[in-house]
Amino acid sequence: MEGTSPIKEKGADKTMIKDMFGTDRLKINLHLHTTQSDGHKTPEEAAAIYREAGYDVIAITDHWKYRESGAIGGLRILSGAEYNIGGANGAEGVYHILALGCGREPRIHREAGPQAIIDEINGCGGIAVLAHPAWSLNTVEQTKGLEGVGATEIYNTVSDAGESSRPYSGDFVDASACRGRLYPLLADDDTHYYNGEDETASYIMLACSPEASDAELLEAIRRKAFYATQGPEIHLRREGSRVTVNCTPAVRISFFSNAVWARGRCVRGSGLTEASCEIQPFETFIRAEVTDADGRRAWSNTIELRQ
Ligand SMILES: [Zn+2]
Ligand SMILES: [Zn+2]
Known part of the structure; x- marks a missing residue:
């Protein structure tokens, strides 16, 4: 655990990134727009920017415009699209749903509701992602009845880099x-x-072979074989009633669960690389976040706690 940044090793024709435990990781951004909808770069320009920044995979998710899997300029593309409904008034129910890894183009009506969109994405073999719920002002009341949501975004860069701040x-x-x-x-x-703020900032590091098929990539996302980050590494594990974070040097390590208050859930300092806490009997889930000295954050996935 001596390294503070991922080690890159040039493979035959792939760049492998290893995490602090030696696990191969793919660097992936699953949400971006191009001139095919309201993005300011062409797909070719966007792919070049992400490839240059060391990404292994991107999904091009233009609004109501499906982009199939393949490669652009040597960068792997996972099929994608974003189906947004509800306009701009959060009081009326705004849903932006990404389709990732579909085997064919989803057939979705402009008048479709969120459940119909999710069902069609799943029917195409993809993952339906509830995008930027904070930006959309989504509530649990709105989404608790939706079946088949395969993932959501805990962080969405452009929602703090464009014309909004959520x-x-x-x-x-x-x-x-x-x-x-x-x-x-x-x-x-x-x-x-692509203004120096909303590109190549937030991504996932997926434990997966670069030779993996689209189906294998999706399967790794579904079983949460990744952490989300702006740079730091974060690894969360449970042993009995104890939960531990290992990370690259951080100034803050925080735990989040259904306990609205518990002792020792936010550790501050400098050069922190580990923190742990005791789970209480009533806790049903836990996750963690770290912040490094440059303000960059990383987010673990959520662990379900069964007592
Ligand atoms: Zn979007
Ligand atoms: Zn959106």
């Missing part, structure tokens, strides 16, 4: 988890402007 969905995530919805937690750029 990038963080941790409150929604925790309130959902209180109701038993433990979604895989993505951090995505949702790149639109």
Whole structure:
């Protein structure tokens, strides 16, 4: 655990990133826009920017525009699209749903409701992602009845880098988890402007072979074989009644669960690489976040706690 940044090893024709435990990771942004909808770069320009930044995979998720899997300029593309409904008034129910890894283009009506969109994405073999719930002002009341949501975004870069300031969905995530919805937690750029702020900032590090098929990539996302980050590593594990975070040097390590208050859930200092806490009998889930000295954050997935 001496390294503070991932080690890169040049393979035959792939770049492998290893985490602090030696596990191969793929660097992935699953949400971005291009000139095919309201993004400011072409798909080719976007792919070049992400490839240059060391990404292994991106999904091009233009609004109502399906982009199939393949490669652009040597960068792997996972099929994607974003189906947004509800306009701009959060009081009326705004839902933005990503389709990731579909085997064919979803057939979705502009008048479809959120459940019909999710059903069609799942019917195409993809993962339906509830994008930026904080930005959309989604509530647990709105989403608790939706079946088949495969993941959500705990962080969405452009929601703090464009024309809005609600990038963080941790409150929604925790309130959902209180109701038993433990979604895989993505951090995505949702790149639109490519203005030095909303590109190549937030991503997932997926434990998966670069040779994996699309189905294997999706399977790894579904079983939460990743952490979400802006740079730091975060690894969360449970042993009995104790939960431990290992991370690259951080100034803050925080735990989040259905306990609205518990002792020792926020550790501050400098160069922190580990923190742990005791689970209380009533706790049903727990997750963690770290912040490094540069203010960059990382988010673990949620662990379900069965006593
Ligand atoms: Zn959106
Ligand atoms: Zn988007």
